[in-house]
Amino acid sequence: MNIGVYGGTFNPPHLGHLILAQSAIDALALDRVLLVPAFQSPFKHRSESLPASLRAEMVELAVSDNGKLRGEYYEVERAGVSFTLDTLKHLRMKHPDDTLFLLMGADTFLEFHLWKEPETIAGLAVLAVAERPGYEIDMASHPYGKAARRFSMPLIDISSTDIRRRVRDGLSIQYFVPWAVQVFITSQGLYREDLPAT
Numbered sequence: 001m002n003i004g005v006y007g008g009t010f011n012p013p014h015l016g017h018l019i020l021a022q023s024a025i026d027a028l029a030l031d032r033v034l035l036v037p038a039f040q041s042p043f044k045h046r047s048e049s050l051p052a053s054l055r056a057e058m059v060e061l062a063v064s065d066n067g068k069l070r071g072e073y074y075e076v077e078r079a080g081v082s083f084t085l086d087t088l089k090h091l092r093m094k095h096p097d098d099t100l101f102l103l104m105g106a107d108t109f110l111e112f113h114l115w116k117e118p119e120t121i122a123g124l125a126v127l128a129v130a131e132r133p134g135y136e137i138d139m140a141s142h143p144y145g146k147a148a149r150r151f152s153m154p155l156i157d158i159s160s161t162d163i164r165r166r167v168r169d170g171l172s173i174q175y176f177v178p179w180a181v182q183v184f185i186t187s188q189g190l191y192r193e194d195l196p197a198t
C-alpha cells in the first residue's frame with residue numbers, strides 16, 4: 001500500500017488540510033492518509049495550542065466521513081515534543097511492506113532542513129509537497145528539492161490561525177472547517193478568547 005503520513009498541529013483541522021490530503025491521494029495514488037496531530041510541535045509555542053486531546057478529537061471528526069483518511073494518535077499518546085523522525089520510525093515498523101509518503105505544505109517544506117535528522121526522514125518516506133499561497137519553493141536550490149515530489153492542489157488560503165481569529169472576532173467558520181468540527185468548536189466554546197494573536 002501507499003500510505004500518506006500527514007503531521008500537523010491541526011488547531012483546528014480545516015478544509016485546506018483535507019483538500020491537501022485528498023489531492024495527495026489522487027496525485028500519488030495513495031491508499032490511505034494518516035493525519036498525525038502533534039502533541040507538541042518543536043516549532044510552535046505551547047500557549048498557541050489547545051490540549052492535544054481536543055485537537056485529536058477534532059481530527060477524528062474531520063476524517064470520519066472519508067474511508068481513506070485516518071487519525072493516527074501515536075504522538076498524542078507518546079506526549080512530549082513530537083518529532084516526525086520518531087513517528088516515521090514507528091510507522092515504518094508498523095507498516096514494513098508499505099511505501100510511506102510524508103505530506104506537507106510548502107511553508108513546512110521550506111523549514112524541513114531544520115528538522116531533526118532530515119536525511120534519515122527522507123530515507124524513511126518519500127517527501128511530498130503541496131503548494132500553499134504565499135510560499136514559493138525553488139526546488140533547484142532547496143537542499144531536499146531533488147528528493148521531494150511536488151503535487152498540485154487547488155490553492156487554499158486558509159490557515160488554522162485564520163480560523164482561530166475568525167472565532168475570536170465572532171465571524172462564521174462555516175465552509176472553512178468540516179461541519180462536525182464547527183459544531184465541536186461551538187459546543188466546546190473553543191478559541192473564543194485568551195489565545196494570543198499570532
Ligand code: ATP
Nearest residue numbers: 008009010016104105106108132156158159160161
Ligand atoms: P497555523 O495557522 O496554526 O500555523 P496551519 O493552518 O499552518 O496552522 P498546521 O496544522 O500547522 O496548519 O499544518 C499542517 C500541515 O498542513 C503543514 O505541512 C502545512 O504546510 C499544511 N497546510 C495547512 N494548511 C494548508 C493550506 N491551506 N494549503 C496547503 N498546505 C497547508
